[in-house]
Amino acid sequence: MSELIAFLFRSLCGTRARWQGCAPGDQQRIYFANHTSHLDAIVLWATLPAALRARTRPVAAKDYWVATGLRRWMATSVFHALLIERRNVTRQENPLRDMLRALDRGDSLILFPEGTRASNLEPQAFKSGLFHLAKDRPKIEFIPVYLENLNRILPKGDFLPVPLMGSVTIGAPIRVEPGETKGSFLERARSTVWNLHIA
Amino acid sequence: MKLRFDNETGWLIGGVVALLAVASCIGWALSLRPGSPAHQNVIANLNARIKAWWTMAAVFLGALLTGGVGSVILFGLMSFFALREFITMTPTRPSDHRTLFWLFFIIVPIQYWLVGTGWYGLFSIFIPVYAFLFVPFRSAMAGDCEGFLERAAKIQWALMICVYCVSHAPALLMLSIPGYEGQNGKLLFYLILVVQLSDVFQYVWGKTLGRHKIAPHVSPNKTWEGFIGGCLSATAVGAALWWATPFTPWQSAGMSLAITLMGFSGGLVISAIKRDRGVKDYGSLIEGHGGMMDRIDSICFSAPIFFHLTRYFFTP
Structure with a gap:
């Protein structure tokens, strides 16, 4: 089932992963990508090889993914999303804590550090969660990914898809360098993602 | 639109199969000869093309042998995928999104339906008259003037080349x-x-x-x-x-x-x-x-x- 859905989304979006900076591998990873469309999480997940797909969970907004029965089923049964609270973040209900817990179970994650979908192609400023994760879990590989054209297939604010071709470009892992501040790491991460764009 | 399979069709098919068989043999013989890497690349490219031609010939013959309908569907799909490539490589603005939806899911199917039913009068003007007037109208409705003329022209050209022109091939059947x-x-x-x-x-x-x-x-x-x-x-x-x-x-x-x-x-x-x-x-x-x-x-x-x-x- 999961294979079928991955295939459907790959065909709809005409995508295939382009592994530019690293090869698909068993290491525990956090893929972080730009965010312009509701398709982003599914398409990035769908383009991973099946073995990796089973262990890689998109981190997604709870409010969107539990809104309808179909979305809830997709999120929980198909791609095992890690649903996080965007609205009522408290010290107890903290997305970062959930992510760390998933990482400790050995899962890889797909993360959109902009926090919400952007209207322009260049990613907006990244939220600080990525830095804290990178600092806390230095052994995990942080892989930048640029998703292209998905915003044209299913743009923000529309529900009818147009079957254009998207692309998923996967770059080389980055890490927090010794002495690097939060601000400069987040900006570097953001520009690494942006530099992967093709058009 | 009934198609008859006759001896001449058989000869044509046989000819193409023979041609491809000869090409495959030549390609195979060439690939055995030693040569520079650049030369090897040309040969590999040639063999890949021959393989692709086998596939295309098989698909095309299959469509032709199913009578008119198969050919209309085949060319309709070709238009659909060509349009997909064309629009993907042509920048459009978010306000064109709904226009593009019409292109893929309404205009293409109607054009090929007209081919299939053999309605020549509407087939020949549906895109250059109706679709060409509708496209800028739909984009204008979205309320975005930036690069309007250019956007309308790009979408119209995509329709012209990928859909209107290509649909004339199966239209030969009518x-x-x-x-x-x-x-x-x-x-x-x-x-x-x-x-x-x-x-x-x-x-x-x-x-x-x-x-x-x-x-x-x-x-x-x-x-x-x-x-x-x-x-x-x-x-x-x-x-x-x-x-x-x-x-x-x-x-x-x-x-x-x-x-x-x-x-x-x-x-x-x-x-x-x-x-x-x-x-x-x-x-x-x-x-x-x-x-x-x-x-x-x-x-x-x-x-x-x-x-x-x-x-x-x-x-x-």
């Missing part, structure tokens, strides 16, 4: 030529065969004798030697296939010449569009999925002209 009833499948076969042979001959002549480039900025591989040699060779083969068409040998030569000349112009125009869009980059964007535009570039221009020449001169 012509009623006196004394040639039920045999139009061979006419479609003839068009595709001459177009493809012309491409191959131009490639071969260009590779062997090509010196003088025609438009190096647009398409560096096109040479006068390739163009003239290719067109004449394909015209000769086309003339020799007169028995499968409603034409006399001389008429068939004229038709083939028109097809090859239009095929050449189509290839040149599509190259210009791709260069304009910097397709090198987009070629990688659509890696493993692209190529439909490359396959249909010469059919785009030759199909409507061949259709109208045949319709004007050979139908009452």
